[in-house]
Structures are given as structure tokens and as C-alpha cells.
Amino acid sequence: MPRKRLTREESREQTRVRLLDAAAVAIAKKGLTATSVEDITGHAGYTRGAFYSNFKSKTDLFIELLKRDHVDVQEGLQQLLDTDLSGKDLQRQLALFYSQCYGDNTSYVLWAEARLHSVRDAKFRQRLNALCLEKRDVIAYFITQFCKRMEMPLPASAADLALAMMGLCDGVKYFNMSMPGELPDNAAESVLSAIFSATFFGSRA
Amino acid sequence: MPRKRLTREESREQTRVRLLDAAAVAIAKKGLTATSVEDITGHAGYTRGAFYSNFKSKTDLFIELLKRDHVDVQEGLQQLLDTDLSGKDLQRQLALFYSQCYGDNTSYVLWAEARLHSVRDAKFRQRLNALCLEKRDVIAYFITQFCKRMEMPLPASAADLALAMMGLCDGVKYFNMSMPGELPDNAAESVLSAIFSATFFGSRA
DNA sequence: GAACTCTAATACACAACTGTATCTGAATTC
DNA sequence: GAATTCAGATACAGTTGTGTATTAGAGTTC
Numbered sequence: 001m002p003r004k005r006l007t008r009e010e011s012r013e014q015t016r017v018r019l020l021d022a023a024a025v026a027i028a029k030k031g032l033t034a035t036s037v038e039d040i041t042g043h044a045g046y047t048r049g050a051f052y053s054n055f056k057s058k059t060d061l062f063i064e065l066l067k068r069d070h071v072d073v074q075e076g077l078q079q080l081l082d083t084d085l086s087g088k089d090l091q092r093q094l095a096l097f098y099s100q101c102y103g104d105n106t107s108y109v110l111w112a113e114a115r116l117h118s119v120r121d122a123k124f125r126q127r128l129n130a131l132c133l134e135k136r137d138v139i140a141y142f143i144t145q146f147c148k149r150m151e152m153p154l155p156a157s158a159a160d161l162a163l164a165m166m167g168l169c170d171g172v173k174y175f176n177m178s179m180p181g182e183l184p185d186n187a188a189e190s191v192l193s194a195i196f197s198a199t200f201f202g203s204r205a
Numbered sequence: 206m207p208r209k210r211l212t213r214e215e216s217r218e219q220t221r222v223r224l225l226d227a228a229a230v231a232i233a234k235k236g237l238t239a240t241s242v243e244d245i246t247g248h249a250g251y252t253r254g255a256f257y258s259n260f261k262s263k264t265d266l267f268i269e270l271l272k273r274d275h276v277d278v279q280e281g282l283q284q285l286l287d288t289d290l291s292g293k294d295l296q297r298q299l300a301l302f303y304s305q306c307y308g309d310n311t312s313y314v315l316w317a318e319a320r321l322h323s324v325r326d327a328k329f330r331q332r333l334n335a336l337c338l339e340k341r342d343v344i345a346y347f348i349t350q351f352c353k354r355m356e357m358p359l360p361a362s363a364a365d366l367a368l369a370m371m372g373l374c375d376g377v378k379y380f381n382m383s384m385p386g387e388l389p390d391n392a393a394e395s396v397l398s399a400i401f402s403a404t405f406f407g408s409r410a
Numbered sequence: 411g412a413a414c415t416c417t418a419a420t421a422c423a424c425a426a427c428t429g430t431a432t433c434t435g436a437a438t439t440c
Numbered sequence: 441g442a443a444t445t446c447a448g449a450t451a452c453a454g455t456t457g458t459g460t461a462t463t464a465g466a467g468t469t470c
Contacts, residue, residue, distance in 0.1 A: 006467090007467075007468090008415090008416070008417075008466090008467055008468075011417075011466090011467085012416090012417070015417080015418080029325070030325065031238055031321065031322075031325065033236055033238040033239045034238045036456075036457060036458085037457085037458075037459095038456090038457080038458095046418070046419090047418070047419055047420080048418095048419085048420095048458090048459090049417080049418045049419050049420075050417075050418050050419080051418095052418095052459075052460085053416090053417060053418060054417090054418095105324075109321070109324055112317070112320065112321055112324075113321060115317065115379055115383070116236065116314070116317050116318065116321065117236075118383055119310075119314055119317075119382065119383065120234065120235065120236065125383060128383075129383060129384055129387070132380075132383075132384075133384075133387070155399055155400075155403050156395070156396060156399035156400075160392060160395065160396045160399070161396070161399070161400075163376070163377065163380050163388075163392075163396065164373060164376065164377065164396045164397075164399075164400055166376055167372060167373050167374075167375060167376010167377050167379065167380070168369060168372050168373050168376060169372075170372060170375070170376055171368070171369065171371060171372010171373060171375055171376060172368065172369065172372055174320055174372065175337075175368050175372070177324065178320070178323055178324065178330060178333075178334060178337075179334055179337075179338075182334070182338070183365075183368075187365060187368075190361070190365065191361060191365045191366070191368065191369045192369075194360055194361035194365070194366070194369075194404070195360075195361075195366075195369055195400065195404050198360050198403050198404040198405075199399070199400050199403040199404060200403075211437095212437075212438090213436090213437055213438075213445090213446070213447075216436095216437085216447075217446090217447065220447080220448080241426075241427060241428085242427080242428075242429095243426090243427075243428095251448070251449090252448070252449055252450075253428090253429085253448095253449085253450095254447080254448045254449050254450075255447075255448050255449080256448095257429075257430085257448095258446090258447060258448060259447090259448095
């Protein structure tokens, strides 16, 4: 198996990616604080040297991790907006939206971890808030477009609705993860759907 | 100033309470993992000896802390139910409800911390879920009673609505804490109110 | 291919936390 | 009021982590 010979830049990039991937797993499993730099590097197959030569600090790596995830979600939502808004099936629409935001548990845990960390670290909070507001704006746009196509008025400001939607998704996702027995599999969608159909359609009378 | 002479039991109880109070502050500030036993005891004016003679572990103390907070909230909600359900002002109703659940930031952070911890520790999760389900049931009852008095049908199962409400409150509270500038002061109530008035009143047409 | 450069490994010095084991002094018992 | 008991302080041994300074070995340049 002829292993490709990497340039310095490629090799460095590979290391960074592997460290980020390993960090995602480790942090989701143990939490940001409890995860040591060695946990990350060990998992990735490197030593601490590799880490400090690629990242300033654990926080620094963490924010890059979040950005990477953020970009993925943004692109996914954008795609939904472009291709799928035509379907009038709210339930399906929401299910897609929801799974776009939290396809897997790792992602949820990472963002929950981030929210907590942001309460304590002002600099981090600023950077995180920027990402969150971006996400909010995309969702707000999503909602606006949705209502427009449905020819219905917005029941509140799109930005506020977007925030509420994010909170709601987080909350439902948590219960879904934490009590898989307690809720039926589709509880997430059905609760969301009940609330949103009332919110968006209710005002039509 | 004649300082009261305490019995052994009283003194022990005082120590426990002081440790719990100090732990709430420390954990909210630094996070569960980052808070050392010494942080707690130091803040409370004791040494590690006092801690280990009162609690099995940090987790053990933490769950007691949550229980204490849980009981407070439960009682508060119960009281709301008994005295205040007569008022028909939804906005005011929600504001009270919301401030009952998260009067201060410490409490929010503690529960966020708990949710994350529960993802990782199965035993802890079981104990936490028990508390959450209790809270859910009280809220579900709250919602049921509310709808009954308003003579309107429930737009979804009370239990599911309660979960959604908890998630929504959490989400809004987070944004409220994290971006105090971004949202108007009453955003929490107004978003909640927009969603809920649609949810509960929308179906009446 | 020799000199150079940069990535990542290794070595080091230091700090922090944990849990137990032992000790002390104040409350309790008789 | 002497003996006892228990809450909490102190001492200890071991583990784990951090960040920097140095080194080795690949990629790069000429």
C-alpha cells in the first residue's frame, strides 16, 4: 500500500484535523474541563508537543471545533432553505430542521458545554455569541421565508421566534437523549409540531 | 454578643448548610469539575476534613444541592398554583412562573451543569431524571389546571407541553444571561408569551 | 546532497487535587 | 468531672496535570 508522501502543510493540516476530531470525542465524553490535553493527543495518536505546536490552548482548540460544527450546520440549513421549503408538510420540515441542528449527540453535548463555558469566560462568550447570533439569523430568515410562502403573518419578531426555536430544540433534544425510554421516539417532532403549528397557524383563526 | 452554644447535631447541620451554600457559589462560578473540594471548604470557612466527614464525594454533595433547589422550586410552583391561577393575565402568569423557575442565575447554571453531568454518569442521570420528571409533572398539572380554568382544550399532551416549556424557559434564560444587551429586558416574557398565547389560545380560532 | 527549517517528541520543573490516616478539642454521658 | 465520642484539622503519599525548553527527524531549498 503506497502511502502518499505528504507535504509539510498537508501533514500539519492532517494533524490539526485529527486533533480536532479526537477532541470532539474526548470532550463530548468527559467534558471540557475534565479532558486533558493528553487525553486529546493520546486519542489522536500524538503527544503534547503536537498539540502546543498547533493550538494556543485548549480553549483555542475548542472554539475552532465549534466553528467547524457551526459552519456545517449553517450550510445544512442553507441547503434546506434552498431546496426544501416548497414542501408544505410542517412536521417533515421540522424533523429535517431538527436533525440538521442536532444530527448526533456529540454535537449537542459540545454546544451545551460551550454555553456553560461562556457563562464563565467573557472572551469566550463574545466569540460564542457571534456564532449563536449568526445561527439565529439564519433560522430567523428560515422562519420568515416559511411564513411568507405560507402567506401567514409572523406571530412575533422573527429573531425572537428563532431564539425560542433554538431553546426549544435544545430542550427537547436533552430530554430525548437523557430519557430515551420516557418519551416516544417522535416526541421531539410532535411537541415541536404542536407548538409550532399553533404558533404559526393559530393566529390565522 | 452572646453566641449561642450549639449541640453537636446543630453544629453539624450548620456545617452542611454552609458547605452546600459555598458549593453552589463555587460551582456556579467555576463549574463542577473545575471546583475542587478545597474551593468549597475554603469558601465555607472549613478544611477538607469537614467535607469528607459530611459528604461521600463531590457528586454526592452536588445532588443534595440540586435536591434542595428542586424542593424550593416545587414549593414555589405549588404556591403559584394555589394562589395565582385565578388571574387571567397570561403574561403576568408566565413572568411569575419563569422567575419561580430561575429567579437567579446561579440556579440556572447549576441545572445546566447537572444536565451535562447526567449525560456522562448513568447513576447520576437516574437521580436527576427523577427530579426532572417530578418537576415536569408539576408543570403539566399547572398547564392542565390553567387550560381547564380557561375552558380551552390542551393543544398537546400536558406532559409533552411541560417538557417543551422547560426547554423553552431554559433556552430563553440562557440567551437572557448571555446576551443581556442583545435582547430587551422583557424579551423572555414576550417570546414565551407569543408562543404560549398562540399555543393555548390559537386552537380556539 | 548539504544546509536549513519546521513539525512533533521528549525531558523537565512545578503546581494542584485526591483520599486516607492520624490527631485535637469540644460536646456528651455517666 | 473523668471517660468517651465525634466533628473537623492536619499531615501524608500518590497521581495527574500544565507549559516551556530542548532535541530529533522528517520536509524543503539551493
